[in-house]
Amino acid sequence: MxxxxxxxxxxxxxxxxxxxxxxxxxxxxxxxxxxxxxxxxxxxxxxxxxxxxxxxxxxxxxxxxxxxxxWHHGFSHSMTMGVIIGIFVFLFAKLFGYSHATDLALASMIGQWLHVFEDQLGFMGSNLFPPITKDVIPGFKLGESGSGLTNFSTAWLMIALMIWNFNRFTDPRPIPIGDAKLLLYLIWPSMIGFGIAIAKSFKLRKEIAKLMDYYTNLEAFEELEEVGGI
Known part of the structure; x- marks a missing residue:
């Protein structure tokens, strides 16, 4: 239609x-x-x-x-791609004599992995380890890709971790609070958001399961074939 x-x-x-x-x-x-x-x-x-x-x-x-x-659920969004990015960044940094090439490569690789992990919070998932794995590994089903709550909670958590790390390695510390206490203060909105998303996901999973039962009913497909195809 x-x-x-x-x-x-x-x-x-x-x-x-x-x-x-x-x-x-x-x-x-x-x-x-x-x-x-x-x-x-x-x-x-x-x-x-x-x-x-x-x-x-x-x-x-x-x-x-x-x-x-x-492309979004295949090689480009896989853990394998993260390793390739890390190797490329390491070689590029070494070429220019950068003294922290290993740290930069690890940060690049882990950053890409975090994006893959964020995608796994949804339904579709990704092919995480090509060429070892050939098919998509389903997501954790915490929400849909357009879920404002899940996206906000994830983005807030990433920003909170950045602030926490900047504070840890800056002397003097801009926020004079212990590491554990500051981390707790920063991430509690994300924890509440993820808790609400998990609670809502049970209803959403039931709705999706009904749709998938319909889409994967081969007996219904065979009946349709008998009357002229699908």
Missing amino acids: GGPIVTPGGVAIGGGEPPEYRKFGIARVNVPFIKTYPKPTRIDSFSGPEIAFRRTKHQGKTVVKDRFLP
Whole structure:
């Protein structure tokens, strides 16, 4: 189904609603197709999300699965990529004679890993250790990618850790408080936010589970095939 062409901010452009015949589209395929993205795919801006399709096994049968934003949930957002970034930064720093090349490389690698970890808080997950692992490892399901609470809690935690570390290694200390007490003062908003997100996630998981039961019901696919395809 469709609607008007809109800007990235959601404002309709181009004269309003499209004609009725352009609101719906049906494509039939002769193979079982499993939608792994746990919600209807919404395309409402100048271009839609990138979706890859791959053949794989599911419940002993050959099926086609989608992969939402494959670049975001693949090699670029993996622990392996973090190691490669660390090696590249180390060699680049050594080339210019930087005396703390190892520290800079470790910071770069851990920074990329933290981004991967943040992505794992959602539903989709990532392929964490390619080429050893071939498929996406599901996320922790604490919230959706657009969850303001989860994003705020994560961002606040990262900023709090930065402030804590700056304070530890500055002499004299800008904030004259012990390390443990300062860390507690800084991270409590994140801890409350994550607690609320975890409590909400149980309801969200049930909703997603119902959708996934529908998307992965091969018996329903077979019934559809008998009447003309999926």
